[in-house]
Amino acid sequence: MTRIATLAILFCVLLCQSVFAQLPPIFDKSRAQSAQSEATVRRFLSPVKILWKTGSIANAERLLTPGNGQADLSGKDMCSLKNNASGKASVLLDFGKELHGGLQVVTGQWNVSKPITVRIRFGESASEAMADIEPKQNATNDHAIRDMTVQLPWLGKLEVGNTGYRFVRIDLVDGDTELLLKEVRAIFTFRDIPYLGSFRSSDELLNKIWATGAYTVHLNMQDYLWDGIKRDRLVWVGDMHPEVSTINAVFGYNDVVPKSLDLARDITPLPGWMNGISTYSMWWILIQRDWYQHNGNLPYLKEQKNYLVKLLNLLTEKIDDKNSEKLDGTRFLDWPSSENAKGIHAGLQSMMVLSLSAGADLCRILNDPATAKKCDEAVARLKKYVPDANESKQGAALLALSGLVPAEKANKDVLAVQGAHNFSTFYGYYMLQAKAKAGDYKGALTNIREFWGGMLNLGATTFWEDFNLDWTTNAGRIDELVPEGKKDIHGDCGAYCYIGFRHSLAHGWASGPTPWLTEHVLGIKVMEPGCKAIKIEPHLEDLTFAEGSFPTPYGLVKVKHTKLANGKIQSEVSGPKEVRIIR
Template identity: 30%
Template sequence: MKKLSISVCLLLSVFLTDIAIAQSKATWIWYPGDFEIWLGNKMQNRRTERGSFFPPFWRMDSHYVLMDFHKVFDLSAPEEVMLYAEGAYNVKLDSKMLPGRPQKVTIPAGKHRLNIKVYNQEKVPAIFVQGKTVISDSTWKVTYEDKEWIDATGMVSSQSGTQWLNAGSWNFDDPQSPPSGFKLNTQPQSPAHITRAPHSLTVDFGKETFGFIKLHGLKGTGPVAIYYGESLEEAQATATCETMDQLDINQPAAKDSTMPLSKAFRYVHIQYDANVQIDSVSMLYEFLPVANRGSFRCSDEELNKIWDVAAYTLHLNTREFFIDGIKRDRWIWSGDAYQSFLMNYYLFFDSPTVSRTLLALRGKDPVSSHINTIMDYTFYWFLGIYDYYLYTGDQSFIQQFYPRMQSLIDFCLQRRNKDGMLEGQAGDWVFIDWADGLSKQGEVSFEQLLFCRSLETMALCADIVKDGKGAAQYKQLATDLRAKLFDYYWDANKQGLVHSRINGKPTSYVTRYTNMFSIFFDYLNEAQKQGVKQHVLLNDSVQQITTPYMRFYELEALCAMGEQDYVLKEMKDYWGGMLKLGATSFWEKYDPKEKGAEHYAMYGRPFGRSLCHAWGASPIYLLGKYYLGVKPTSPGYQTYSITPVLGGLQWMEGAVPTPNGDITIHCSTKQIKVKAAQGKGILYFHSKTKPVCAQGTVMDKGNNAYEMQVEQGRSYEIKYVALK
């Protein structure tokens, strides 16, 4: 899809007169959020389990079927404009309807208003407008109720009550490729190995992958069954593998045949009738074309392998949206997506996939349930917005969707109990983590903590949209809740926040969840931090975490407290442990104590576990943020900090993407090299000796700590001697 626009750009850089178009090119536009919801429905209802349709269990919303698009143009010369629409449409120029369904319109010089109104029940109403300067883009205004009535004399209403948003768009820059035709890219790939037996084939693609199986030279009459496996065991377990295709062939002449639904697998096992013949098998690899902008290399080869497999895992799960896993559920789960957002900022920095995912998750009003029905997942949605703004600086997203944020937080506020706390109500799933015996009863501290952070996010967003009253209200609510968190849950004895309150009384149960989040939310004072570190996080008698999902936050908390050496060992142990078991992508769950095929089982099914789960890819985030040490300190990397920490490595190097270019770092025990494409950064490091830098001024902050300002576009090389 992007191919065309790139070639157009190349062309235009030659023909300078057309540069105006290159800078602001026409694109298909729609009501913001509508394409995202529509595509979310399509993707999430594509899951099958052993051939049965397996849809989500929450409400799926829909696009508005009738949409008015308009923009006012002030033209110096008349302009002929081509019009394209998905749906039945009409065109008004200065409120006067043009006859029929015009495919072009000439707009006279001067100030004129162009309206296009589109109806489409099946697909998202969308338009593409292409003139010399009159083009469709996100500066157009859209509404689902234009309220343009006409009175008995023919006079048009004022439309004074109409709410307009800016149009949504993505990268549909070709009038002949409308949004409804969206497809991921594909690419033929061959298997690594095929094992043949009478009437069966076992195919190994060499690593976890995703796509459409293609049977070459298929002919004959009779049944063909394709059993997919993320493991060889799964592909061969014809009665219990999670996904399969069953065909009934009747073709006398040999023909290549591609399966209609793409699936996740490393292995496929194919069984076919004695009257059927198959020459060979290949696949069409299906993917979203996003490039790795972030990178990481270091002196530890196992860690390099971990980073590579994590990047591949995230890439496979970055599709129409950020999904949980490619075998299952292939749905958009807010808690899972939240982690993908964070990893994405250190790998692809692909903002559209973040905003698409946030919009598909949110759906529309009224709110009738928590996102994905899970209380914590509602809050991760708010946290995702907080980070999205911090990393990308995109205010317009907040301006457009602030009302949807308000209605979702209102839903939560209305469900507080008399103490102002949230408990699971009928139909609420309090998830937290897959962990044996984890209590979800009463007022779980973890939920209040996330709720508090969500209220802080609302306060931030209220400020951005200049909702002063809202900002004050959300700030007060957050402050009150944060105070309660410590009043109600802090156990001085246990040096941590306890797990829950039941009937207004704190339990004595301590878990890692609330405590580790409170560290990187910066809710703890120094003494509390140290208490939590020693008595909870580094305390083996507190229930261990067995999902990469929560290991993400556990290790982040430890990194935030400077435990990079410890975390490095943990990463090698845990993710390295999966690699030692032959993993080619990271898993939904990994318990080093399990053996053999136990690693594949979950949800009471022998192959229920996903072996390629986005939340398994967190080393990308940890290595980028806490080893290369780059993070924004104001929205969109206008300012940022670089705090390289080797954590026991001899050297490391890599790039961290920002909205307008990368920050590259090379760091050994003796030198640090830094270059940044945008913003103003501060480099923080420690040195045994006085550092030397020819390109900048290193400031001595005492206790071996140094700081240096980093200006965009310049290369810095610091000679120093790292502290242990």
């Protein structure tokens, strides 16, 4: 046997050993070859507060003590829930922060060795965990079961649930019964990845907003990149765009992005639109451009060429003889703008310009000058027709970003009117980007503080599917039971598909301030594919300092900006030698 053949066999043996290193010898390896390793890990968290209780309950504080997940015979220091003639026992637990996962319940030893029935309700707000599934406030079990009746074992352990929540209510169902609980712990399921990007400034509210946006997206980085961990646990491609912008600014490369982009491509044969929405196929193009710009992965981009070129050709056919878009499928920007047909038309015209321009750039990289030329010609035609935004901030933002309307005009006439009123969680990112393009950084920071800060003021630890400043009048916090005379901002508000408790309070599309603050306050903007060149141009406005980091394929770029007494900004910048810093 030759030396090369021997080395080849040794390599194969080592490869097999690495694949099966964590499997027991008896495991069926033919099944394991097609199995995928889990991207997520599990951690266990004890509740931080007993928010409410009723009935006969003793030693409830025991549940706040960190546990080990193991039932034992000691019988010491148990929490007791009793149902008797005077009523039934229930307890509401607060785990302190929104999380994704389920619940682990460890039980004690009661008199008769038989299961005991309980009802478990998960809630993103305290009031949702207290709600029944009924039409009045629209509590549901859509996408993920959050209200269930289960049996707890005697002297054992049960794990249930797979949803997004912060609060859990446990009701003892069986009559004339005592339930002994040793532990009730959250099973926190997440990707164990480092926060490489960072942001810190002289404004603690902005710091918290940046971190909350990052955490919201982190929770949605599950098997695929979801938009909501309680509801809409699906790959919505348009919703991915602000999420991917956040991932680029905070985590850098993560395989959840290409995996999700490929899924959307593979389940959407042309001429169909991704998720049935024309703009979502256009957002796919824009994400591909942004992903390549950050990571510079040409082999991955080449894998998209066949689908990309066909999609671009399809889009060029959706222009009429007046140079107006004539897109079919669902005509949609976001929910708050969905009744403004003229505003949607303005947004679609702009999206055509943005996506075909990005497609032309990608085709030049992919050495397809013919398709690039076709895209450029289509953009030139589209720019001859400029629709009216019809006072839609969504439409105005896209008109500004596409260059169809000067950003300064779009900001003055529409975006700056009534501050953050008529902002939305999804398109708020593009409203902020348009304001930055107009040079209105001060106004954008004010909008961020008012709109996203408004959610934090109501107890949010993640950003919501939607938010309307009008909802806040006389509203209670989500981390408290709603006081008498106050409005339940979760159960009483919402619209369209997210009325009442169906409203998701951890939605990744709401994370726009995170990448915006990195790009415009820290001033970090990628100028060449793969972060080969990065421009530093900070805008501190009323801040006295801002500092942070930004992940590149070669390591971290770090900046620190300090405003001097004369108003000038002093900057300290460092980064990998492979990254050219432009100042």
